[in-house]
Amino acid sequence: MTREVKWGLCATVKASAKDILRFAAFHLSAGAHRVHIFLDAPNPDAFAHLKAHPKCRVTLCDDTYWRRRGGKPPVKHQVRQSRNATHCYQRASDLDWLIHMDVDEFLIAEKPLWQHLSQLPVTCLTARIRPMEALAQLQPTGETMAFKRFVPNGPDRLSTVKALYPTYGQYVRGGFLSHVAGKLLVRTGRNDIEVRIHNIFQSDTMNPAEAALTDVTLAHVHAATWDTWRAAYDYRHIKGAYRADLAPAESGGVTLHDFLAQLVQSRGDSGLRHFFDEVCADTPDHRARLQAHDLLAEHRLDLDAHVNQHFPDFTGG
Known part of the structure; x- marks a missing residue:
């Protein structure tokens, strides 16, 4: 045994x-x-x-x-x-x-x-x-979450990502806002x-x-929601997942750090929101694009149920 x-x-x-x-x-x-x-x-x-x-x-x-x-x-x-x-x-x-x-x-x-x-x-x-990366819910529901699957490295990765995200695909490695490692x-x-x-x-x-x-x-x-993503953005841009020393998605291309800085300078939060809506938001269109490439996954985490099981005395919101 x-x-x-x-x-x-x-x-x-x-x-x-x-x-x-x-x-x-x-x-x-x-x-x-x-x-x-x-x-x-x-x-x-x-x-x-x-x-x-x-x-x-x-x-x-x-x-x-x-x-x-x-x-x-x-x-x-x-x-x-x-x-x-x-x-x-x-x-x-x-x-x-x-x-x-x-x-x-x-x-x-x-x-x-x-x-x-x-x-x-x-x-x-x-x-x-x-990894697989969660799509951000416009309103948190606690129900089954949608995820984008990992796109393996290879000659077709960039073309796949650009098909998924025609405006911003050249800036996001593997289509993910965070790590693919x-x-x-x-x-x-x-x-x-x-x-x-x-x-x-x-x-x-x-x-x-x-x-x-x-x-x-x-x-x-x-990114659980737009609000949580925007609240974390400035720190991540300086010290975290979008910091300056990370390589670009495309060899010789613009880093995500530099692109986002340019986007904020030219369009402010409306530019960030447009980026977020295409690359991260849980929308029917986004799900359809992922499904067309067999990259959509769904999973229910049931986080609060697990807390109730293991930390039943916790009452914090």
């Missing part, structure tokens, strides 16, 4: 208590043996509920925490994420596999994740899960492992013995 593989996740988060507990509860229901949450800002409500759950571990990353880790908090949040994830990996002796994720990402599989992991060869050290599970108990956001290094080797978990998907709710 196959032994149940123990997997867990870690995340460095700065979000509402509701979103943090939704993220944790969803993955507890998915079979996570351990959920490690590093709070990038104080959140007493989330801390209390996570602390009380036997499968959760919560750490407040305040100045005292970083001093114990050897200095001041790293300026870039990506560096804080990587350092926390590596620290967590080094202490994950109760897990067979660990994945670093963000609070708006959810692992989707038709059968328990441990069964997928148990089928990997013992020589496999890293397993990649590709996905996230990696890494087998625990290895030496010299450094966890990055989308990759793993063992000494100087990137993603050693990597496999693809093609039957598991990373559902990324990068």
